[in-house]
Amino acid sequence: xxxxxxxxxxxxxxxxxxxxxxxxxxxxxxxxxxxxxxxxxxxxxxxxxxxxxxxx
Numbered sequence: 318x319x320x321x322x323x324x325x326x327x328x329x330x331x332x333x334x335x336x337x338x339x340x341x342x343x344x345x346x347x348x349x350x351x352x353x354x355x356x357x358x359x360x361x362x363x364x365x366x367x368x369x370x371x372x373x
Contacts, residue, residue: 319345334358 319341321327332353336346346352357363 318342332358 318327318331322345330349331351333351334353334355336342336352
C-alpha cells in the first residue's frame with residue numbers, strides 16, 4: 318500500500334479490519350480512515366456496489 322500510494326496508484330482510500338506489517342506501514346496508516354470494523358469491511362451491500370479492481 319505504501320509504495321502504491323507513493324506512486325499515486327491507489328484508486329481510493331483502502332479499508333481493512335486489521336493491519337499487519339512494518340513500522341513504515343503503521344506510520345503511513347496513522348491518521349488515515351483505513352481501519353474499519355468488519356461490519357463495514359464485510360458489508361455485502363457496500364461491496365456489491367463497488368468495483369473491487371480499478372480498471373483504469
